[in-house]
Amino acid sequence: MPREEVLDLLQKYVIPYRVTKRKGFRLKDFDPGDTGGLQMEKAEATELLQAGTAWLAEEQDMLYAQDRWSLLLVFQAMDAAGKDGTIKHVMSGVNPQGCQVFSFKQPSSEEIAHDFMWRYARRLPERGHIGIFNRSYYEEVLVVRVHPELLERQKLPQPLVSKRIWDERLADIAHFEEYAARQGTKILKFFLHVSRQEQEKRFMERLEQPEKNWKFSPSDVRERKFWDEYMHAFEEAIAATASKQAPWFVVPADNKWFSRLLVAAATVEAMVSLDLAYPKVDAAKKKELAAARLALSRER
Template structure:
């Protein structure tokens, strides 16, 4: 299938969920169970996902060789939305040497002693590489906003702890992403939009399966009590930071196979726009290569 035809297909599964402007954004307008009319029995989704992962592997090789751009993939979601499995499946064909996954847990004392962006900045991808943030600096306007006792541990001067702190942090994040874009960092942000009912089903499966018990934490149930607060925080974050240069994708997450398809399609579509190519060999380099080949050929 020609690339243009694949891209045309891909757009059907990315554009409905792509948010490049927060104006008028309402999270309730997005159905966590949406599949754009696809189902796995048709095989179309599985085939397109395979094509997408192979294509991404080819593009990553050129990204690494060209050494000009870098790609930052940000994943945010409620627990059990499938971040880990999505990253695993979508990036399955990518060379590990050109990709780094960073998962951000509770901050250390050293991290708390710095500004809220510090620990994330230190893990940004270098040129030619793909960086994946499994949770990210958006936690600073999500979990910290829902649980303001966490904010107190950051020991900010009282003058900067006012009612505008969340708007100010969101503005800081938006400016930071604009800055990164001007440095050649392509930013894609994915909110895996899981329904409360589907999260309950997945938690129950973890509890019922002894081999999955390790994935469950009592705090997971406790956090469900703040579901509406989290949804409000996600809606505010997406509305304030969605842009053409750093779009959000509100990805339906109730069907994992469709989640993976949308994420893979969005990455392929964005990387294809870079028009990546292998570096051209100069005439001088060609002479050097010819000389090296001749020397090797002379060896006994």
């Protein structure tokens, strides 16, 4: 199938899950078990994903060579939604030299001493690179919002901790993304939307299968008590920061094969939209290359 047709097919499956308008967004309109009408065997899904990752690798090679644009992929989700596996499978073919992955854990004392965006802004991808945030600055309006005691540790002046702080932080994030986009950073944000039932199933697998025990943390179960609060926080965050230059993708995550295909499709589509190409060699450079070729030929 010609790549133009493949791209049209990718867009067909990506569009229903892309959120660029803030008005009217409701998380309940998205089904975590949705597969976009696709029905396929695991082998077929794997083959399709491999085709997508191969295409992504080609686009990344041109991104690195052109050295103009950068791409930031932001992953947010509840525990066990499959962020790590999605990143691993979708990015399996890219050159590690042009890719940077950051997993943001509990902030250090140095990071707490700065504004809430400081540690994330420092990790934005450089030109020609793909940056991946496994959790991101959105934690500051998700986990911190659900657990406001964490806000106390950030040492903000008390007059600034008002009822509007979450709206203010979301506005700051939206402005930050607008700024980054104007500097040549293409931003894609993925919310891996797993159902509460599927999360429970995956937690049980981690408990019952010895090779998966290391993945389990007692805090995972504690956080399930705040499920509704998290869903509200996610809905508010997506609705407040969705835009054309930094779209959200609400990725159904109950079926891992589909979530990986969707993330790969959205990423390939974004890369193609940049119209990447290898740098053209000008007359002066061609002259240098000819001289180098002549020098090498004389060594024979």
